[in-house]
Amino acid sequence: MGHMVATIASDPAQDRTMILNMGPQHPSTHGVLRLILEIDGETVVRLVPDIGFLHTGIEKTAEAKFYQQVVVLTDRIDYLCPMTNNLCYVLAVEKLLGLDIPPRAQWIRVMLNELQRISSHLVWLGTHALDIGAMSVFLYCFREREELLRIYELVSGQRMMTSYFRVGGLALEPPLNFFPRVKKFADIFPEKVDEYEGLLTGNRIWIDRLKGVGHLNADDAIALGVTGPTLRASGVDWDLRRDMPYSGYENFKFKVPVSKDGDVWARYVLRVQEMRESIAMVQQALAGMPEGPVKAEAPKVVLPEREKMKTQMEALIYHFKIVTEGFTVPKGEVYQAIESPRGEMGYYVVSDGTAKPYRVHMRSPSYVNLQALSKMCEGRLIADVVAAIGSIDIVLGEIDR
Amino acid sequence: MGSLLNWNSAAVQGAAFDRNELSVYIDRAYIREACALLKSKAGVDFFSDLTCVDWHPSEPRFEVVYQLLSRGRKERVRLKVKLMGDDASLETITGVWPAADFFEREIYDLFGVRFLGHPNLRRILMPEDWDGHPMRKDYPVEGYR
Numbered sequence: 001m002g003h004m005v006a007t008i009a010s011d012p013a014q015d016r017t018m019i020l021n022m023g024p025q026h027p028s029t030h031g032v033l034r035l036i037l038e039i040d041g042e043t044v045v046r047l048v049p050d051i052g053f054l055h056t057g058i059e060k061t062a063e064a065k066f067y068q069q070v071v072v073l074t075d076r077i078d079y080l081c082p083m084t085n086n087l088c089y090v091l092a093v094e095k096l097l098g099l100d101i102p103p104r105a106q107w108i109r110v111m112l113n114e115l116q117r118i119s120s121h122l123v124w125l126g127t128h129a130l131d132i133g134a135m136s137v138f139l140y141c142f143r144e145r146e147e148l149l150r151i152y153e154l155v156s157g158q159r160m161m162t163s164y165f166r167v168g169g170l171a172l173e174p175p176l177n178f179f180p181r182v183k184k185f186a187d188i189f190p191e192k193v194d195e196y197e198g199l200l201t202g203n204r205i206w207i208d209r210l211k212g213v214g215h216l217n218a219d220d221a222i223a224l225g226v227t228g229p230t231l232r233a234s235g236v237d238w239d240l241r242r243d244m245p246y247s248g249y250e251n252f253k254f255k256v257p258v259s260k261d262g263d264v265w266a267r268y269v270l271r272v273q274e275m276r277e278s279i280a281m282v283q284q285a286l287a288g289m290p291e292g293p294v295k296a297e298a299p300k301v302v303l304p305e306r307e308k309m310k311t312q313m314e315a316l317i318y319h320f321k322i323v324t325e326g327f328t329v330p331k332g333e334v335y336q337a338i339e340s341p342r343g344e345m346g347y348y349v350v351s352d353g354t355a356k357p358y359r360v361h362m363r364s365p366s367y368v369n370l371q372a373l374s375k376m377c378e379g380r381l382i383a384d385v386v387a388a389i390g391s392i393d394i395v396l397g398e399i400d401r
Numbered sequence: 402m403g404s405l406l407n408w409n410s411a412a413v414q415g416a417a418f419d420r421n422e423l424s425v426y427i428d429r430a431y432i433r434e435a436c437a438l439l440k441s442k443a444g445v446d447f448f449s450d451l452t453c454v455d456w457h458p459s460e461p462r463f464e465v466v467y468q469l470l471s472r473g474r475k476e477r478v479r480l481k482v483k484l485m486g487d488d489a490s491l492e493t494i495t496g497v498w499p500a501a502d503f504f505e506r507e508i509y510d511l512f513g514v515r516f517l518g519h520p521n522l523r524r525i526l527m528p529e530d531w532d533g534h535p536m537r538k539d540y541p542v543e544g545y546r
Contacts (some may be wrong), residue, residue: 055527060536061542099422148543222447224499225498333481335422335450335477337449371502
């Protein structure tokens with residue numbers, strides 16, 4: 001968080017430009033993003049993002065918690081896809097522990113992650129369209145997102161802060177009506193995507209507002225560390241799910257959409273295609289869901305089943321130990337990266353051999369992608385800034401952490 | 402790794418391979434050149450992450466950690482630079498990877514490690530007039546400082 005004077009060095013009184021403050025309370029800044037714009041008439045000369053309004057010190061808090069308690073913190077980083085964050089963190093800790101996760105747990109994780117990608121993209125599409133001026137798309141998107149939130153509630157008890165993935169597997173076996181409900185959603189969802197596309201893709205205003213706006217070429221995207229759909233829209237074919245698979249993604253068949261255009265339109269088309277791919281992966285997961293346990297065989301790390309605690313002394317002891325003292329993790333460090341809806345989500349976890357992480361660092365995709373915003377907007381019209389912000393799909397929770 | 406050793410063995414202080422992840426310790430004077438070399442010669446074409454670990458009260462206190470990625474070989478490499486607590490500064494790599502800009506500001510903000518030559522080294526997450534660097538281990542999690 002900075003002062004405006006320190007951010008823009010040149011004195012606006014001396015020349016023809018003007019400083020305009022946008023945000024942090026602006027409806028189209030997707031949270032509390034503040035942009036300081038130096039404008040010459042309608043043209044943006046310089047754009048400086050000012051962040052930190054949502055900084056809650058999650059990394060610092062994580063150092064004071066047991067490993068299993070940090071899962072709850074990871075939900076709060078990117079609140080549009082909490083399970084993606086859960087997954088990245090638990091994968092990192094499981095790598096430190098050297099745990100093997102049963103296939104059923106892995107498949108459910110992948111399935112839920114793809115559902116999270118869809119619900120996150122739905123929020124993106126709804127709010128992006130709202131920014132551009134298409135009100136009704138927002139209502140359609142949130143109708144489907146509502147069903148997804150109910151599915152998360154069904155499986156984890158929570159609509160948003162799910163904490164469903166635990167170190168060593170899942171919190172619980174999903175309830176019996178979970179898979180039929182996901183199946184029902186997956187069957188109808190492609191039609192719904194057609195509906196959104198019917199509202200937007202052929203819409204003259206939508207096309208004019210998006211095409212040729214917020215351009216970013218491949219070299220700039222790589223130099224600025226941009227990842228995810230924004231990178232792929234600039235023509236770089238890179239997806240961690242396919243290129244460096246984790247959690248059983250190698251068992252799934254899916255296409256990675258890539259576009260060469262590098263503008264806001266390309267990002268829109270690409271994310272819509274990603275939703276279609278994700279729902280196809282959910283169908284694959286439902287069709288091939290393996291049977292078996294959803295927790296690893298590691299009594300010192302994984303909480304025992306409720307039934308066992310009532311009948312077995314050891315289970316009760318382990319439960320008490322894990323809850324009161326946590327579990328220790330061997331010394332070491334890992335960097336685990338996964339493909340979140342916004343790009344490369346990376347967790348760097350350092351262990352000093354105790355029950356609390358020595359350091360947890362989150363490499364959040366929005367934080368890095370935001371750096372590309374100036375490149376997209378400078379020299380362009382001020383009205384296009386709103387379109388560009390929407391197109392990189394930032395979440396301020398994970399930027400400020 | 403080999404290309405780093407061939408280039409300047411004085412720059413490489415050590416290496417570790419743990420849990421399928423390669424870490425290379427680089428002398429702080431050479432970090433920018435090491436990044437530039439990996440980028441141009443070794444096909445390490447993507448900058449993923451940059452962070453810092455505070456090992457207070459032991460010395461060298463800070464460890465600045467660079468996560469780099471080779472998209473061609475689908476491999477990651479981690480570079481680490483150790484810094485003493487009373488002289489926590491090193492060269493910026495924003496010239497090699499512009500993406501490091503926000504990360505270096507964040508480390509400066511939260512750890513107080515200075516990046517020499519950074520174009521805009523100001524606080525990024527904490528307020529401009531904040532006192533202290535919250536991610537340091539001697540900075541309490543709660544209560545008064």
